[in-house]
Amino acid sequence: MTVLNILVLVCLLYVVLLFGVAFGADRAARQGRVRWLRSPVVYTLSLSIYCTAWTFYGAVGFAARSGLEFVTIYLGPTLVMIGWWWTVRRLVRVGRSQRITSIADLISSRYGKSNLLAVLVTVLAVVGTTPYIALQLQSVTLSFAAFAAFAEPGVPTAPLSDMQSTALWVAAGLAVFTILFGTRNLDANERHHGVVMAIAMEAVVKLCALLAVGVFVVWGLAGGVGATLDRIETSEIARFDVSAGRWVGLTMLSAMAFLCLPRMFQVMVVENEDEDHLRTAAWAFPGYLMLMSLFVLPIAAVGLDVMPAGTNPDLFVLTLPLMDGRDGLAILSFLGGFSSATSMVIVAAIALSTMVSNHVVMPIWLHYSGGAAMVSGDVRNVALTARRISIVGVLFLGYVYFRISGGGTALAAMGLIAFVGVAQFLPALMGGLFWRGATRTGALAGLCTGAAVWLYCLFLPSFGPAVFMSETLHEAGPWGIGWLRPYALFGAEGMDPVLHALMWSLLLNVGSFLLGSLLSFPQPLERLQGAQFVNVFDHSDTPGGWSGGMAQSEDLLIMAQRIMGAREAQALFSAAAGRQGVAGYLPEPSPDFLQELERALAGSVGAATAHAMIAQIVGGAAVSVRDLMAVADETAQIMEYSSQLEAKSQELARTARQLRQANEKLTQISVQKDGFLSQISHELRTPMTSIRAFSEILRDTDDLSAEDKHKYAAIIHDETVRLTRLLDDLLDLSVLENGQVDLNVQSGTLEALIDRAVRAAGGETEHFIIHRDREAERVDLSTDLDRLAQVFINLVSNARKYCDADPAVLSIRTAVAEDQLVVDFVDNGGGIPTEMQAMIFEKFSRIGETKAGGAGLGLAICREIMARLGGYVSYLPGQTGPAFRVSLPLSGRMAAQ
């Protein structure tokens, strides 16, 4: 009893450790300490979810029944990884460049973002994976039961209900773990660091456990390497009588499954952090598989020899140490099996839930909520909830399957059957990656045919006769048609059922795929995607997709915020706007930007859904003429070459344009400088003329009356004041324009500031009335109040000087909108003609013929001041009279210059 208690305790501790590791890794990732999380070793270890409990326990059982044949299950993936340069590299590159979230997403994305395909793949994946999850649950319960049986030899094996409750608890725990660490963020392209780290740890545990048992068996039980080989030699599996068909067939099958299993796709492609990690995984993962397989045959042989007849060979890994009384080793071995089962279930649940939510739940939800909800509703939450519910659903399905099948031997065969099921993805997948002629119709035909044959020949019969198929159907075929018998299709009698199903399903699958592709004509989008997938190494970022003339950036931003979260979406949009040279958050909906946005969204909700969402806003126009032309040219090289030429000539044109602009600007600056000097000369010489003339008159004229003398002296005085003011203004402007001004930030209220400005500008009189909204003016400011006052004084005195109404009425209106303070100065005079509105902020521009003082620098100075303060002053057209708007950010952000 105590051993069992210790086992439970160790298990619980292990689970706590698992949560801790995942939590720690997630936290480290959030704090940016991801260097070690992103190591190629972690990537390689995460691939080890290929080795499930089926491997951990089942490999020994497999070896005990069929000898060395078990090794084919690991040779396939070994060859795939060694041949990473062929396929895996391409898969990872495509996955990263298209922001693929799952294998369903990849296939749908390749074939014109077809959701029908995605749904088909998803359904097939769920059907194929559910029994596999059930198998893992079964292995945990079986191993627990075996432990219990050994720990309490007197008590019979725990009743079935106990086993089921164990399975239920395991399933529930896994659901909690997966939801906690698997749905933390929506973007499937953001790595699940916690999950990956936990899986990497479990990979180490299961390898160590199996190696430990192996070492114990070889050196502890058998007595050394030689003795072990002798044991094998004398065992019932001594003869190497593997059928060539099964040897080659199973190797190929495992290779195909390795590429197509949703969970493998998840860790290999989606969670891939860096393409370069493949270089390590290319040898390290085959090495891992080799170590995992190394002791399988010895354990099987010794087990067969030592254990009483009739013992389940699937549990030799556990029962051998138990029988020898090595409880510690047995517990380690149990943990190894437990790790294998849990890591597979976690990743499979994440992969399947992503597929289900992206390709089934979200499209349905979008369909029923329509375009409106996409902009106003909270898509992000819906997607996350959908994913969580999908996780629970997938695990529950696995549990239900386990309950219904009763944990019988039918499950043990499930591994290979599931492999054949997912292998049906391969023709569409590889065809899509390597053949531009592959079409959606072909992929659909191939998948449907393959899936149907698999269901008919392998999956449904695997439940045994009389469950889904009657005995007579097995024996004589449907309606007595012999050549349609599930295990002997087209008269292929006497074949191994797995091989039989594999052969026919793939043959028919590939046949339909090729035929469908050859006979159908792809849609433009398919051809475009096809070119991008097949030529992924030539141009990973081919332009194309949207022509977004009608798109509304704002709607897109709102939608993107709902899905990606406000900060990420805004960052994406403002970065795109920056690249386009547009200020603010709303870039032009150019095809490039729309494509970038679509990929970003695809990372969260899948390619098909993202495409549909953008289509709803942009309005259908998915492929431009330019894209069509690009696709029309099947010769990738010519296209590449011409696109390079085009890019070069575009670049040249751009450079020429930039040079021309620079030249124009220089000319303009030179003209402006001339004009400016000339203006200054004029403004200085005019008062000087008066001063010189009158001072000469005063000097040379003797008979001036006292009154005239006084008058002329007053003129001289006024003109010197005018000159001084002009020089002050010029200096002020020069300092402001050169950005040498130091801002003296103070705090105060707007009300006090306007009071001060009105006072300085001469205050209210009966001819000059000011309307204010003091309530609205109670705004706290933190800026250079003196400078801001200068602007207000200028605007108030302009109204006072130039307003031609009597009485002149100036309205000062204040509003605060989105962190922006807006103060409008509107008077009732005659407005400023439209053609002059652009000019008034220029230096020395004056309206009309009045000579009422100023040199025409006031508004130019105002403009510079507001720019320094981070706001702006502008002419506000469409008011009753001349109107100026002063806008200032309230958060005290200053212009960075």
Place this chain on the structure above:
Amino acid sequence: MGKTVLLIEDEPNIIEAVSFILSRDGWDVKTHANGHDAMDAVRRRVPDLIILDVMLPGKSGYDILGEIRADADFATVPVLMLTARGQTRDREMAERAGASRYMTKPFSNADVLDAVRALAGT
């Protein structure tokens, strides 16, 4: 009674100063303060001499000079141009437009008198 001089200038203080100097020298000084209808003023006043500022509101002094020279009645009337922009380019433009004499602000009163007398004497 002396000869009539028409002063087309927009700066009131300069008008006052020039008027003062010339009146004391015996001229009958008429003034006009903008560019739009300067030509009308010329026709109305029929001056013996015109003093013309270059920068006028409404119309440039060069344009007005062009109109004066285009009118047969005034093609030979001496015109003294005043400008606040002292660049050589401005002087060339004035001469090309047909100015009899060109002065840069600020000027000394004596220079103005000399120039006016010299122009009137021819």
Place this chain on the structure above:
Amino acid sequence: MSPERVSVFLARRSYRRRRLADAARLLPLAGGVLFCVPLLWQGAGGGARTVAAMIYVFVLWAVLVVVSGLVSRHLRGGEDEAGGADGGGAKGDGGGME
């Protein structure tokens, strides 16, 4: 060093690199064929032993792991199949990551 020599040297490097990529492509095919060799023993004598096959398979497996490691170490995953005629080869040889 004359400039010519340098360019020959670079071309040689990129040539090596491409052959290395060929090796990476060939490796799985060679592995697949070699793993099938034990099937022939069976056909010949009719009495192939599991132990012999096991030793053969695992030794071959280990050799493949080592060769794959060597090949992959000198191949940069990020480079294009056709690309890197000049600078890429030099960088790739350093084995360092960018």
